[in-house]
Structure formats: C-alpha cells, structure tokens
Amino acid sequence: MHNPAVEKEFDRALEAILTRVFRMEDAKASVSFSLKESLKNARIAIAYSGGLDSSVLLHLAHRFAIENDCALFAFHVHHGLNPHADDWLAHCENECIRLGVSFDSQRVQIDPQSGDGIEAEAREKRYRALGEMCRKHDIPLLLTAHHEDDQVETVLLQLMRGTGVAGLSGMEASSHSPELLGDETLFLGRPLLSVSRKELASWLVEAGITHIDDDSNDDVAYTRNAIRHRLVPVLEDLFPGFQKRLFRTAQHAGSARRLLEEVAKKDFEACTSGKNSLNLEQLRLLNRERIDNLLRYWLAASRVRMPSTAWLVQAREQLLEAREDAQIDLILDGYTIRRYRQNISLGRTVESTGNQPHPLEIQWHGENRFRLHQWHGTLYFEESETGFDIDWLQRRKLRIEPYRGSAKLKLAGRPTKTLKALCQDRGIPSWERQFLPLVFFEDDLVYVAGIGISASRLKKNGKCVQIRWERDT
Structure with a gap:
C-alpha cells in the first residue's frame, strides 16, 4: 500500500x-x-x-x-x-x-x-x-x-x-x-x-x-x-x-522577499527615467536600504548576476556621491552601469577597441528592419503619416556612417546644429553617441539615430515611412 x-x-x-x-x-x-x-x-x-x-x-x-x-x-x-x-x-x-x-x-x-x-x-x-x-x-x-x-x-x-x-x-x-x-x-x-x-x-x-x-x-x-x-x-x-x-524559515523568508519586491517595484515606478534608466534625484529621496533594494530589483530585472553586498554599497556611494561631472562606469557580469547628469543607465558592456564601425550601404525594399551589428542595434522602418516619402526612399541607396560630433543636421522648425549640440540637448551620453548610426543620401545627412530626420527630407502627409533606432539592451 x-x-x-x-x-x-x-x-x-x-x-x-x-x-x-x-x-x-x-x-x-x-x-x-x-x-x-x-x-x-x-x-x-x-x-x-x-x-x-x-x-x-x-x-x-x-x-x-x-x-x-x-x-x-x-x-x-x-x-x-x-x-x-x-x-x-x-x-x-x-x-x-x-x-x-x-x-x-x-x-x-x-x-x-x-x-x-x-x-x-x-x-x-x-x-x-x-x-x-x-x-x-x-x-x-x-x-x-x-x-x-x-x-x-x-x-x-x-x-x-x-x-x-x-x-x-x-x-x-x-x-x-x-x-x-x-x-x-x-x-x-x-x-x-x-x-x-x-x-x-x-x-x-x-x-x-x-x-x-x-x-x-x-x-x-x-x-x-x-x-x-x-x-x-x-x-x-x-x-x-x-x-x-x-x-x-525559508517560507517566512519567501514572504519577506515578495514584500521587498513589491516595495522595489513601486520605487522603480517612481524612479524610472526611461529604458533601463533611473533618476538620481528621485533615488536620493529613498533611504539607503530602499536604494539597495531597488538596485537589486533593477539588476535582477535585466538578469544580471547579483553582486556582493560590498560591491553594491560601493556602487551606491559612487553613483550618488561622486561629483556631478565625474564619469562613472561600473562593470558587472557583462553589463555596465553609467551615470550621466541626473540619470544612471544599465546596458550591455560593449568592448571598446578604439575602432569605429565601418560605413555600409543599404537599400530599403519594404523591410521592417535592418540589423546593424557594428552599431549594436536595429533600424526599424514603420509606416506613418509623416517621415520619408515611400517612393523616394525605395529608389535610393542609403549610406550608414559612424557618429561624428561635428556633423550638422537641421530638424523641422529648428536651427541647424552640430550633432554634439543636439545630443547634449537630448541628454544622450557620450558612450551612446559612438554607436549612433548616421544615415546619408549621397552627401546629405538625412537621419540621425536618436535625434530625427532632416527637415529637407521630411514629408508631412501621404504615404510615409519613419525610421526608428533601437539599441541592444
């Protein structure tokens, strides 16, 4: 029996x-x-x-x-x-x-x-x-x-x-x-x-x-x-x-863990400032225990291996207490935590070899995306009421080039500015700029990832295509 x-x-x-x-x-x-x-x-x-x-x-x-x-x-x-x-x-x-x-x-x-x-x-x-x-x-x-x-x-x-x-x-x-x-x-x-x-x-x-x-x-x-x-x-x-x-005891600890996760989720909603980013001003409103709890939750959500308590304490001190212009790069399990102005971001570590991505040519035939491996991201092509004229775009070969801050772009209704100035206006940190692809038609810069389309190529009605850039996370 x-x-x-x-x-x-x-x-x-x-x-x-x-x-x-x-x-x-x-x-x-x-x-x-x-x-x-x-x-x-x-x-x-x-x-x-x-x-x-x-x-x-x-x-x-x-x-x-x-x-x-x-x-x-x-x-x-x-x-x-x-x-x-x-x-x-x-x-x-x-x-x-x-x-x-x-x-x-x-x-x-x-x-x-x-x-x-x-x-x-x-x-x-x-x-x-x-x-x-x-x-x-x-x-x-x-x-x-x-x-x-x-x-x-x-x-x-x-x-x-x-x-x-x-x-x-x-x-x-x-x-x-x-x-x-x-x-x-x-x-x-x-x-x-x-x-x-x-x-x-x-x-x-x-x-x-x-x-x-x-x-x-x-x-x-x-x-x-x-x-x-x-x-x-x-x-x-x-x-x-x-x-x-x-x-x-394990069951009691499990109950406590779930409660801490609920607190961290609410704190994350209050502190998040974009994809994989936290706002330092909001973070500073929390006590040390809640900051550490939130950082653990943030790392776990990205499947980053949990660091030691000593590493986490040191990271918190650097992120919150270093002078405002200090460049903070914290490497952890293939990811890098960085601080820029009042935000900290988490992203996969990209090995810096000093070599820029190589230029390449593409021609759009209706694909919904182009994967740009050298730039560690993807260009998405989406139908829209404004953007590039579809007929114009399908007949043109486009050239993808690496970022250079001295290049200039005029956005609709805005004065012409260097890309460095435009990136500063949008709060794009320096480590992200090196992997922003620039899209040219012949010698004309027509699109910059993360910034937008040139006013000279912007069509405001009819059959249009918007280009959207998405970095790997």
Missing part, C-alpha cells in the same frame, strides 16, 4: 502549480478559468534522471496524467560524466516505454576545467537542455523532483555564503527561470518540495519501483554532498527535526 500522504501532498502541490500556469494562460486569452478543462490535452514534462527522487516523480505524475487526461513527457539529460551514464539513459527510456510516457533525451558536454566548477557547469548545461526539449515539444511546464531535504540543503548552502532574504527563501514551488531554461514563458514546478527524502524512499519501496543509484551523490568533494552527509547529520543530532523548522 502506497503512503497516501505523499500522493495527497503531490496532488495538492501540483494542482496549485497548474492553477498558476493555466490561469495565466487563460487570462491572456480572456477566458474564464477551469483547471479541469485546462488540463484536458495539456502537455506537462518532468526532468527524469532515473534516481530515487525523479522515479517517484515519474510515477506520481504518470498517475495524475492518466486521471486528468493530459499528456506527460519525461526528459533525460546525459552528462557523460559517469561511466554508467549510457545505462542510466537506457533505464529511463525503457521505464517510460513500459509506462507509455513520451520520452526524449539530450547529451551535453561538460567542461571539467570550468571556472565555476563541475557542479555549476553541469547544472547550467542540464537546465539549458531541459529548456530546449520543452520548446521542442511545446511544453509550458517542467516539473522537477526537488524535495524538502533539497530545500534544507539549499538554505544551508546560501546561509554559509552570507546570503540575504532572497537566498534564505530557497526554491519556490513554481517560478519562471529564464536564466536557467532560456525561456521567459516556461514554468518550473516543484510539487514534492514539502515531502522529505525519507518519505519518498519509503513510498518507492512500497511501490516496488526500481531506480538507479548515482555514486557521485556520495562524493563529499562536492559541496552539496558534504552538507548532506556531514553537516546535516550533526544538526539533526543537536536539533532533532530541524529540517521542518528550517523549511518554515
């Missing part, structure tokens, strides 16, 4: 996850929500390694799929790190064939010399492969077999790293994880998060289900294994049942 408590908790947790996933999908379609109706012909996948935890997940999800008339997929990632990896792949595929569960697998290459370590490298490659298989099979929800003991180990690991509230909250029951799965729409669900490893092992024995044993799980050279086999037994001896209490 299976432990009904495990099955009951799995069903409860999975229904909560599915409700979140499909309610959002129904909201986008503007239809009333019914979980029972949404599950019909729905597609759900699990990450299946063949180990104890994922074997329980496979069988619980299989039962749930049959009862609710939805399609179940199992995805396996072959890391190539263990000599038994081929046998594990065969075991997983055969088990899925026996159950009638759709199966897919993907092999990944792990770099043993990775600077982040084998654990981090394998995790990154594994989730990336799982995300790719979800997209291949049109899966909106991927389930993993993380359980209560995994949550405890995660919180302990984060605690040893000096983490804040976000780290102490551990793993969420359901979330988007685009940095892991490479997809902003795909959900990651953990329906076994409140079930212990001991309960899963007992359920598996009672069910008579076979599974593989990965001997690397006993290698205490890996940090998480060391926590599991060395630290947790000591804590259990000193504080029996501490796992449940630490699990509750």
Whole structure:
C-alpha cells in the first residue's frame, strides 16, 4: 500500500502549480478559468534522471496524467560524466516505454576545467537542455523532483555564503527561470518540495519501483554532498527535526522577499527615467536600504548576476556621491552601469577597441528592419503619416556612417546644429553617441539615430515611412 500522504501532498502541490500556469494562460486569452478543462490535452514534462527522487516523480505524475487526461513527457539529460551514464539513459527510456510516457533525451558536454566548477557547469548545461526539449515539444511546464531535504540543503548552502532574504527563501514551488531554461514563458514546478527524502524512499519501496543509484551523490568533494552527509547529520543530532523548522524559515523568508519586491517595484515606478534608466534625484529621496533594494530589483530585472553586498554599497556611494561631472562606469557580469547628469543607465558592456564601425550601404525594399551589428542595434522602418516619402526612399541607396560630433543636421522648425549640440540637448551620453548610426543620401545627412530626420527630407502627409533606432539592451 502506497503512503497516501505523499500522493495527497503531490496532488495538492501540483494542482496549485497548474492553477498558476493555466490561469495565466487563460487570462491572456480572456477566458474564464477551469483547471479541469485546462488540463484536458495539456502537455506537462518532468526532468527524469532515473534516481530515487525523479522515479517517484515519474510515477506520481504518470498517475495524475492518466486521471486528468493530459499528456506527460519525461526528459533525460546525459552528462557523460559517469561511466554508467549510457545505462542510466537506457533505464529511463525503457521505464517510460513500459509506462507509455513520451520520452526524449539530450547529451551535453561538460567542461571539467570550468571556472565555476563541475557542479555549476553541469547544472547550467542540464537546465539549458531541459529548456530546449520543452520548446521542442511545446511544453509550458517542467516539473522537477526537488524535495524538502533539497530545500534544507539549499538554505544551508546560501546561509554559509552570507546570503540575504532572497537566498534564505530557497526554491519556490513554481517560478519562471529564464536564466536557467532560456525561456521567459516556461514554468518550473516543484510539487514534492514539502515531502522529505525519507518519505519518498519509503513510498518507492512500497511501490516496488526500481531506480538507479548515482555514486557521485556520495562524493563529499562536492559541496552539496558534504552538507548532506556531514553537516546535516550533526544538526539533526543537536536539533532533532530541524529540517521542518528550517523549511518554515525559508517560507517566512519567501514572504519577506515578495514584500521587498513589491516595495522595489513601486520605487522603480517612481524612479524610472526611461529604458533601463533611473533618476538620481528621485533615488536620493529613498533611504539607503530602499536604494539597495531597488538596485537589486533593477539588476535582477535585466538578469544580471547579483553582486556582493560590498560591491553594491560601493556602487551606491559612487553613483550618488561622486561629483556631478565625474564619469562613472561600473562593470558587472557583462553589463555596465553609467551615470550621466541626473540619470544612471544599465546596458550591455560593449568592448571598446578604439575602432569605429565601418560605413555600409543599404537599400530599403519594404523591410521592417535592418540589423546593424557594428552599431549594436536595429533600424526599424514603420509606416506613418509623416517621415520619408515611400517612393523616394525605395529608389535610393542609403549610406550608414559612424557618429561624428561635428556633423550638422537641421530638424523641422529648428536651427541647424552640430550633432554634439543636439545630443547634449537630448541628454544622450557620450558612450551612446559612438554607436549612433548616421544615415546619408549621397552627401546629405538625412537621419540621425536618436535625434530625427532632416527637415529637407521630411514629408508631412501621404504615404510615409519613419525610421526608428533601437539599441541592444
């Protein structure tokens, strides 16, 4: 007889996850929500390694799929790190064939010399492969077999790293994880998060289900294994049942994290001054704790790896306290935070080699965009009531040249000015100017990205096209 408590908790947790996933999908379609109706012909996948935890997940999800008339997929990632990896792949595929569960697998290459370590490298490659298989099979929800003991180990690991509230909250029951799965729409669900490893092992024995044993799980050279086999037994001896209490601590921290995110979102709305920019005058109205909270929220929204507290404090001091004419460039995880006048901006770091983009020619034949790789952005061509005359534009070859501040442009109703003056008028900082493309027809400057169209080529009625420049973010 299976432990009904495990099955009951799995069903409860999975229904909560599915409700979140499909309610959002129904909201986008503007239809009333019914979980029972949404599950019909729905597609759900699990990450299946063949180990104890994922074997329980496979069988619980299989039962749930049959009862609710939805399609179940199992995805396996072959890391190539263990000599038994081929046998594990065969075991997983055969088990899925026996159950009638759709199966897919993907092999990944792990770099043993990775600077982040084998654990981090394998995790990154594994989730990336799982995300790719979800997209291949049109899966909106991927389930993993993380359980209560995994949550405890995660919180302990984060605690040893000096983490804040976000780290102490551990793993969420359901979330988007685009940095892991490479997809902003795909959900990651953990329906076994409140079930212990001991309960899963007992359920598996009672069910008579076979599974593989990965001997690397006993290698205490890996940090998480060391926590599991060395630290947790000591804590259990000193504080029996501490796992449940630490699990509750993670839940409390999760509540605090969500509250901080709400505060940060409101502060962001008050301080934002454009795409990926914050206004310093508004920022200075906040206390230090709220500024740090907002900066973390701002960085996380751009998927920038979270910096240390010391880095964040130093960045705040430089951004807010440096003299007004100081040039602030803070490099972080492939991004640069810069200050210009009363704004700070965040953008991808562009390597400066001292070489300007090379001129090139384009001819518009109705395309909606031209990608300009050297300038790190895109020119969009959009129909409008004002702008370039369509017939004129289609018959002309245009030349794209790099920015030069001495070039001159006359905008409609404005005097002729140098581009340097026009950029200063619009608050375009110097580091953005070097990647503003200039559009020429023969020797005439007819358009400047971020500034506008020359008055000599502006048509105010009829069939027209506006050019719009958008930088990479």
